[in-house]
Amino acid sequence: MPAPAPDRWLRPAADQSDFAQRLATVASGGGTTVFDHVDPAARAWILALILSHPAPRPRAWILDPSPKNRERLAAELRLWGVRARLLPDPVTGIQGDEAPDPEAAAERVDALDQLRRAQRCVILAGPDCFDHPAPAPERLSSSRIVLKRGASLDPSGLIDQLSAEGFERAPLVQGRGQFAVRGGILDVFPWHVPLPLRIEFFDTEIESIREFDLDSQTSARKVDHAEFALAEPDLDGRVADYLRPDDLVIELTDDPSTSDASVIITSQPATSDREEDFSTACHAEPFGRFEAGDFVLEEIRRDAFIQQLARWHRDAWTTAVVFANQGEATRFLELLPDGSESYFQPLMGELMESFTVPSARLAILSSAEIFGRYRTSATTSSRSSRRAAEAKASLEEINDGDLVVHSEYGIGRFSGIRRGEDHEELLIEYRDGASLAVPIDQAHLVGRYVGLGGKDPELSKLGGTAWKKVRKQAEDAILDYAARLLRIQAERQTDQGFAHPPDSRWMWEFEQSFHYTETPDQLRAIRESKADMESAKPMDRLVCGDVGFGKTEVAIRAAFKGVTGGKQVAILCPTTVLAEQHWRTFRERMSDYPVRIDLLNRFRTASEARATVKGLADGSVDIVIGTHRLLSTDIAFKDLGLAVIDEEQRFGVKHKERFKELFRQIDVLTLSATPIPRTLYMALMGARDMSTIDTPPPNRVPVHTTVTPYDERVIREAIRRELARGGQVFFLHNRVKSIEFVRDRLAELVPEARILVGHGQMEKDELELVMRGFVNGEADILLATTIIETGIDIPNANTILIDRADRFGLADLYQLRGRVGRAGEKAYAILLLPREMLTTGDARKRIHAIKQYTALGSGFRIAMRDLEIRGAGNLLGTKQSGQIAAIGFDLYCRLLRQSVDRLRGKQAIHRHECSFKADFLMVREAAHLKDPRKGLPAYLPGSWLEDTQLRVSAFRELAEAADERELDALIRRWTDRFGRLPDPVRHLLDVTRLRLLAAHVGIASVEIQGQRLMIHRNGDYLFLEGKRFPRLAATHPKEMLEEAIRMIRSI
Known part of the structure; x- marks a missing residue:
C-alpha cells in the first residue's frame, strides 16, 4: 500500500483562495495569521499544509497546552510527511524530590540539543515552554565528546575525563552517570542519551560501539558513532535561548486573544480585529461515528456510507481512508461491494477522526471511526526500550547477613567473600557459630533462601543429619506432587475434544490488524495456544504474566479462532468491572467481523440477560463475557468450544469444582496476572502446559518513584499535576477507620477534585459500583485500601500516592506501583512516610530498601522475585508451600524439575x-x-x-x-x-x-x-x-x- 504522497493531499487546498491568502501571509511573516473554526480532527493536516508551503520556514515551534494532544499531533503529522520532535514539559518534581526524573530530563535535554544544532526541525511543546529553565545552549555545546568506530582514543584518558566530570565508577552500570571498566570494554551511561553505551577498544582503537540493556546487560544494537555531553548541564538558561529570529511559532488555542504566536489555529470563531471568517474550511465527522461492530453488522448504515463515497467520487472529490495497518485495509476492502475500491485511496498511518475540506473537495476518513475503535495514538517514548527483567536473585544480590541454602549442608547465613591463599571463598555461618568456606568455583551449590514470607527458618546444624531428613521429606513430597500433575495430564490426554481447523484467511487478517507490535513472549503464547486448539486433545493451558503485558490479546486471538471454527466461547471474570472491561476490548478488537459478543453480569437489565441466555442456547451469541453468573444452571450453550478463565485464583472452591464439571472436554485457557518465576516455569514445563509473558510492551514507561515525608503541599501538588493533564489519581490509605477523615482532608486540599472511596468493609456490590464509576471517569481521585483489584486497566490513572509506604513489603509496593504507567504516559508513584521515620530508629533499613527499590536496580529484582514467589504459592497450593519454606525456593525448583524428568523417563544431565x-x-x-x-x-x-x-x-x-x-x-x-x-x-x-x-x-x-x-x-x-x-x-x-x-x- 502506498505511503501518503503529502503533496497530493495538501496541494488542492493550497490553491484555494481561503487557504492561499493565509499561507502567503505566513510565508511573508507579515503579522499574525489566524486559522479559525478548525476542528481538532483537521489540526495536523492544517499544520502540514503550513509547514510544507512552497516558501516554508526551516524551523517551527508548535505549541499546544495538552501533552496528549501533542502526542496525537506528532503521530498524525507523520501521515502528512512531517517529522516532529516532542519537547517534554520540565519535570521539576514535587517538594523533597531531589532527582525528579532522570529519563524525562534526559529526553528533554536531548530534544534541546537537537534544537541547538538543527537547521531544519519541527518541535511540539507547551505554550509556556519559552519561560521554562533549560541548560544554556553554549553549555550543551562545550564538554561534548564524539566517538566513532575505528577512531583512535586513549581509554585511560576517557576514564580520567569521566571521573573528573563526576561519573561514578561501578562494577556494573545500573543508572545514569555511571561507568564500568572490564578489560578492553568501557560501559558508560551518559546523562542524556536513551540507552547506555558499550565501547570496545583494541589498544587505543575504538573497535565497536554498542547500546546495551541495563537489565540483561546484553548489547542491543551496534552504532557507528555516538555523541554525548560529559557534564550534567546546569539549568542556567531558558528555552527561549533556543528560539531563532526566523523561527515560525504556531499556537493551537481556544482563546486566540491571549496568544502572541505568528500563526494561531483555533476551533473558535475568528475575532473581528484579526481575520475574516474561515468557517468554510474544515468539517469533522462527515457521516457520524460508528459504534464498535456497527459497520459490519448494520447493513443500512454501511450502504449509506458507501453511497456517500460514491457521491464524492461522482463530484470529483479526492477521498482517502487512513488505516492503522494492512490487515485493517484488507478487511475493509472485503466488506465493500465490487467496484467501490476506486472511490477512495487507502493510506497507512494514524488518524483519530475524519474530516472534510469542502472548498478543496477533499475527504480524509479514519478507519478508527468507521470500525468504532477510539484508539489512542500509538506514539511511544523515543527512549522506551523493551526490558525483559530477569528476576533472578543470584549472589550478586545477596548481602552480608542474608539467608542462603547450600544444597548439601542446608540453610545458613551469608557472611561475605574472602580471598584465600589461591582462590576466593564464600563464607556461610551455621547454627552454634559453625562456618563453612565454599570455594568460589562451587558457587552454584549456594542460592539465596527465599521462602513464602512469614518468619525466617532456623539455621541448619553443620554436620548434623537434620538437613538430610528435611531434604528427603521434601524430595518425597515433591515426587508425589509431580506424579499427581502427570496423572491429571494423562487423564486429560485420553479425553476426546474438538480439533479446531487451521488458521483461516480471516484469522490472518485479524492478527494483522493488531495496532501494536507483539512481544516475543506474547507471540509464543499465541502460537502455543493455537497449536493446543488444533489438537484433538482438550487444551488446558495457563498463561502467566504481569498486568498490562498482553495476556488479553492472547485470549482474544484464541476466542476469534474458536468462533471462526464454528464454536462458542465463554470468558469468565471474577468481577463485573473486569467483565465490562473485557467486553469493551473484545468488541473493539472484533468490530470488523460479524461476531456477536454479549455481556452477562448483574448490571445488565433482565431483558438483556434473557436475550443473551436465549442467544447462547440457539447459537446466535458467539462470545459471552461474564462473572460466575455464567456458571448458573439456567445457562446452556448450543456448542461451547473454548472457556477462558481470567484470574482463576480469585474464584471460590465451589466455582472451581463447577469449572471441572462444565469444561472437562472443551479447551480451557487460564490467565493469571501474578507472574511466576522462570525457574518454576522450567521445572513444571513437562507436567503442565504453561506460557509465560515476561516482556513488557514497548509503550510501558518506567514509573517515576519518589520517597518523601508526609506533606499536604506535596499531595496537593501531585494531584493537581495529574489533573492538569486530564488524568486520574489513586490515593492509597490502608486503614478503614480513618479513611473518611483522609477523604475530608483531600476535599479541602483539592476542592475541585471529585473523590470516590473504596475499601474492603463495603458490600461487594457497593465496591463494584465505586470501581465502575472510577473506570468510567466519574471521579478524579480513588481513595482506597489495597482491596482495589489489580487486574483492572485504568490507562487514565497515572499517579498513585501511597500513605504509610513503610507498612508495605517491596512486593506489595511493586504491585501497587504497577497500577499506573500502562498507557505509555509518564506515571508517578509517591511513597509517603511519617517525617520521623526518615531520621530515627530501625526504620532506616526499611527506607533504604524502598529507596533502593526506586532506582529499579537490584531491589526491584528482589521485589519482583518476592511477588513471583507468591504466584508460585498460589499455583502450587498449601502443601507444596510448606516444602518451599523448608528447603528454599531455588532448591525446590531444582528437585521438582528432577522429579518431573525422572517420572517422564528423561535422563537428567548434570x-x-x-x-x-x-x-x-x-x-x-x-x-x-x-x-x-x-x-x-x-x-x-x-x-x-x-x-x-x-x-x-x-x-x-x-x-x-x-x-x-x-x-x-x-x-x-x-x-x-x-x-x-x-x-x-x-x-x-x-x-x-x-x-x-x-x-x-x-x-x-x-x-x-x-x-x-x-x-x-x-x-x-x-x-x-x-x-x-x-x-x-x-x-x-x-x-x-x-x-x-x-x-x-x-x-
Missing part, C-alpha cells in the same frame, strides 16, 4: 556428574602466576573480572549451562559484556564443554595422564583392543584438550 582431571591443567590462578610457562591455565583471572560478585555470578552461570547450546550462548554473552576472552577463560570453557559432552553419553569421569585418555563409564574404563587406554596424538596441552573433546564427541 555437568558436575562427570569429573575431569589432567596432569597439565592449572585451575588456580595463584599457582599459575608463580610459573606461567607450566601447564594449561583454566580459571577466571582476577584482572579480567575484578569485581568478586561478578566472578561469583560468572561461576554460577558456568555451572548452570546444561548443554553445548547454552554454553555457546554464555560465550557470546561473556564476549559481549567483558570483551575478548583471555586464554585461561577459553580453556576453562573447553573443560566445561568436555564435561558436558561426557555427561551426555553417561561418562562418569575423564582423566588425562601423559598421553593416555582414561574414560570411566558404567563402572568400567573404556579400553581399546588389548586392554589399552586410548592415546592422544597431540603433545601440547591445549591441543590435547581439543583432541580429547573430539574423541568424546565421537563416542
Whole structure:
C-alpha cells in the first residue's frame, strides 16, 4: 500500500483562495495569521499544509497546552510527511524530590540539543515552554565528546575525563552517570542519551560501539558513532535561548486573544480585529461515528456510507481512508461491494477522526471511526526500550547477613567473600557459630533462601543429619506432587475434544490488524495456544504474566479462532468491572467481523440477560463475557468450544469444582496476572502446559518513584499535576477507620477534585459500583485500601500516592506501583512516610530498601522475585508451600524439575556428574602466576573480572549451562559484556564443554595422564583392543584438550 504522497493531499487546498491568502501571509511573516473554526480532527493536516508551503520556514515551534494532544499531533503529522520532535514539559518534581526524573530530563535535554544544532526541525511543546529553565545552549555545546568506530582514543584518558566530570565508577552500570571498566570494554551511561553505551577498544582503537540493556546487560544494537555531553548541564538558561529570529511559532488555542504566536489555529470563531471568517474550511465527522461492530453488522448504515463515497467520487472529490495497518485495509476492502475500491485511496498511518475540506473537495476518513475503535495514538517514548527483567536473585544480590541454602549442608547465613591463599571463598555461618568456606568455583551449590514470607527458618546444624531428613521429606513430597500433575495430564490426554481447523484467511487478517507490535513472549503464547486448539486433545493451558503485558490479546486471538471454527466461547471474570472491561476490548478488537459478543453480569437489565441466555442456547451469541453468573444452571450453550478463565485464583472452591464439571472436554485457557518465576516455569514445563509473558510492551514507561515525608503541599501538588493533564489519581490509605477523615482532608486540599472511596468493609456490590464509576471517569481521585483489584486497566490513572509506604513489603509496593504507567504516559508513584521515620530508629533499613527499590536496580529484582514467589504459592497450593519454606525456593525448583524428568523417563544431565582431571591443567590462578610457562591455565583471572560478585555470578552461570547450546550462548554473552576472552577463560570453557559432552553419553569421569585418555563409564574404563587406554596424538596441552573433546564427541 502506498505511503501518503503529502503533496497530493495538501496541494488542492493550497490553491484555494481561503487557504492561499493565509499561507502567503505566513510565508511573508507579515503579522499574525489566524486559522479559525478548525476542528481538532483537521489540526495536523492544517499544520502540514503550513509547514510544507512552497516558501516554508526551516524551523517551527508548535505549541499546544495538552501533552496528549501533542502526542496525537506528532503521530498524525507523520501521515502528512512531517517529522516532529516532542519537547517534554520540565519535570521539576514535587517538594523533597531531589532527582525528579532522570529519563524525562534526559529526553528533554536531548530534544534541546537537537534544537541547538538543527537547521531544519519541527518541535511540539507547551505554550509556556519559552519561560521554562533549560541548560544554556553554549553549555550543551562545550564538554561534548564524539566517538566513532575505528577512531583512535586513549581509554585511560576517557576514564580520567569521566571521573573528573563526576561519573561514578561501578562494577556494573545500573543508572545514569555511571561507568564500568572490564578489560578492553568501557560501559558508560551518559546523562542524556536513551540507552547506555558499550565501547570496545583494541589498544587505543575504538573497535565497536554498542547500546546495551541495563537489565540483561546484553548489547542491543551496534552504532557507528555516538555523541554525548560529559557534564550534567546546569539549568542556567531558558528555552527561549533556543528560539531563532526566523523561527515560525504556531499556537493551537481556544482563546486566540491571549496568544502572541505568528500563526494561531483555533476551533473558535475568528475575532473581528484579526481575520475574516474561515468557517468554510474544515468539517469533522462527515457521516457520524460508528459504534464498535456497527459497520459490519448494520447493513443500512454501511450502504449509506458507501453511497456517500460514491457521491464524492461522482463530484470529483479526492477521498482517502487512513488505516492503522494492512490487515485493517484488507478487511475493509472485503466488506465493500465490487467496484467501490476506486472511490477512495487507502493510506497507512494514524488518524483519530475524519474530516472534510469542502472548498478543496477533499475527504480524509479514519478507519478508527468507521470500525468504532477510539484508539489512542500509538506514539511511544523515543527512549522506551523493551526490558525483559530477569528476576533472578543470584549472589550478586545477596548481602552480608542474608539467608542462603547450600544444597548439601542446608540453610545458613551469608557472611561475605574472602580471598584465600589461591582462590576466593564464600563464607556461610551455621547454627552454634559453625562456618563453612565454599570455594568460589562451587558457587552454584549456594542460592539465596527465599521462602513464602512469614518468619525466617532456623539455621541448619553443620554436620548434623537434620538437613538430610528435611531434604528427603521434601524430595518425597515433591515426587508425589509431580506424579499427581502427570496423572491429571494423562487423564486429560485420553479425553476426546474438538480439533479446531487451521488458521483461516480471516484469522490472518485479524492478527494483522493488531495496532501494536507483539512481544516475543506474547507471540509464543499465541502460537502455543493455537497449536493446543488444533489438537484433538482438550487444551488446558495457563498463561502467566504481569498486568498490562498482553495476556488479553492472547485470549482474544484464541476466542476469534474458536468462533471462526464454528464454536462458542465463554470468558469468565471474577468481577463485573473486569467483565465490562473485557467486553469493551473484545468488541473493539472484533468490530470488523460479524461476531456477536454479549455481556452477562448483574448490571445488565433482565431483558438483556434473557436475550443473551436465549442467544447462547440457539447459537446466535458467539462470545459471552461474564462473572460466575455464567456458571448458573439456567445457562446452556448450543456448542461451547473454548472457556477462558481470567484470574482463576480469585474464584471460590465451589466455582472451581463447577469449572471441572462444565469444561472437562472443551479447551480451557487460564490467565493469571501474578507472574511466576522462570525457574518454576522450567521445572513444571513437562507436567503442565504453561506460557509465560515476561516482556513488557514497548509503550510501558518506567514509573517515576519518589520517597518523601508526609506533606499536604506535596499531595496537593501531585494531584493537581495529574489533573492538569486530564488524568486520574489513586490515593492509597490502608486503614478503614480513618479513611473518611483522609477523604475530608483531600476535599479541602483539592476542592475541585471529585473523590470516590473504596475499601474492603463495603458490600461487594457497593465496591463494584465505586470501581465502575472510577473506570468510567466519574471521579478524579480513588481513595482506597489495597482491596482495589489489580487486574483492572485504568490507562487514565497515572499517579498513585501511597500513605504509610513503610507498612508495605517491596512486593506489595511493586504491585501497587504497577497500577499506573500502562498507557505509555509518564506515571508517578509517591511513597509517603511519617517525617520521623526518615531520621530515627530501625526504620532506616526499611527506607533504604524502598529507596533502593526506586532506582529499579537490584531491589526491584528482589521485589519482583518476592511477588513471583507468591504466584508460585498460589499455583502450587498449601502443601507444596510448606516444602518451599523448608528447603528454599531455588532448591525446590531444582528437585521438582528432577522429579518431573525422572517420572517422564528423561535422563537428567548434570555437568558436575562427570569429573575431569589432567596432569597439565592449572585451575588456580595463584599457582599459575608463580610459573606461567607450566601447564594449561583454566580459571577466571582476577584482572579480567575484578569485581568478586561478578566472578561469583560468572561461576554460577558456568555451572548452570546444561548443554553445548547454552554454553555457546554464555560465550557470546561473556564476549559481549567483558570483551575478548583471555586464554585461561577459553580453556576453562573447553573443560566445561568436555564435561558436558561426557555427561551426555553417561561418562562418569575423564582423566588425562601423559598421553593416555582414561574414560570411566558404567563402572568400567573404556579400553581399546588389548586392554589399552586410548592415546592422544597431540603433545601440547591445549591441543590435547581439543583432541580429547573430539574423541568424546565421537563416542
